[in-house]
Amino acid sequence: MESWRKVALAGIVGVGLMSLSVSAQLTESGQIVVDGHPTHYLIRRLPVSSFPELPADIQDQLNQRGCLIPQTYAAHHPENVVHASLERAGSSDWGGSVLGEGKGFVADLF
Numbered sequence: 001m002e003s004w005r006k007v008a009l010a011g012i013v014g015v016g017l018m019s020l021s022v023s024a025q026l027t028e029s030g031q032i033v034v035d036g037h038p039t040h041y042l043i044r045r046l047p048v049s050s051f052p053e054l055p056a057d058i059q060d061q062l063n064q065r066g067c068l069i070p071q072t073y074a075a076h077h078p079e080n081v082v083h084a085s086l087e088r089a090g091s092s093d094w095g096g097s098v099l100g101e102g103k104g105f106v107a108d109l110f
Contacts, residue, residue, distance in 0.1 A: 044071040067100030
């Protein structure tokens with residue numbers, strides 16, 4: 001289970017958004033400059049328990065790290081967690097965008 005691989009640090013808003021500190025806060029809003037124009041943003045985060053399909057050991061590990069799952073502004077149901085063959089063809093793996101340990105990252109969770 002310790003096969004966590006931090007694949008890439010993703011810009012949460014698509015620009016160099018400041019490093020996010022993960023807290024019990026489930027929403028964060030603010031303003032950034034995009035193409036010279038001030039742009040408001042809202043980041044919603046869901047607790048790991050919002051994804052009951054995740055295996056218990058993965059949920060436990062994410063919870064121990066204080067992880068939350070960021071959501072897009074258009075989300076109508078929990079998103080940014082996938083169940084797919086990531087390690088090799090036919091494998092049963094999980095991955096997702098995760099905010100934890102004081103930063104955002106994309107993680108493969110095997």
